[in-house]
Amino acid sequence: MAQALLAVQAALGGALVLTGRAVDDLHLMYGLLALAVSLAAEQLRLSAAQTVLASRGHESAAAVGELAVAEQREVVEAVVRREVGVMAVAAAVIVVLVLRAGV
Numbered sequence: 001m002a003q004a005l006l007a008v009q010a011a012l013g014g015a016l017v018l019t020g021r022a023v024d025d026l027h028l029m030y031g032l033l034a035l036a037v038s039l040a041a042e043q044l045r046l047s048a049a050q051t052v053l054a055s056r057g058h059e060s061a062a063a064v065g066e067l068a069v070a071e072q073r074e075v076v077e078a079v080v081r082r083e084v085g086v087m088a089v090a091a092a093v094i095v096v097l098v099l100r101a102g103v
Contacts, residue, residue: 005098010035030101034094041090048082 013031016023049061056075058064064075 005095009098009101027101030097034097034101037090037093037097041086044086044090045083048086049079052078052082 009031013023013028052075053060053064056078058075064072067075
């Protein structure tokens with residue numbers, strides 16, 4: 001939802017600029033900051049698996065494949081929890097920024 005709101009906000013901002021209307025600097029800052037948060041969250045999400053593997057002493061995903069099924073599931077659940085946590089926090093921040101930019 002947050003990324004959809006960000007896309008709508010960016011489209012509206014682009015439309016304002018293209019029509020020659022003056023764009024408030026604060027509005028622009030909130031919009032660009034939301035975009036930066038989104039990109040940073042994606043980078044954190046991409047590194048989540050490696051972080052979990054390193055914290056558990058595994059060198060690669062192949063090393064996890066050699067574990068018992070129950071242990072593999074624990075690693076996968078930890079990766080998913082970390083990814084969802086990162087994206088949830090980012091989504092909340094983006095929603096606040098987009099709502100603030102619209103005010």
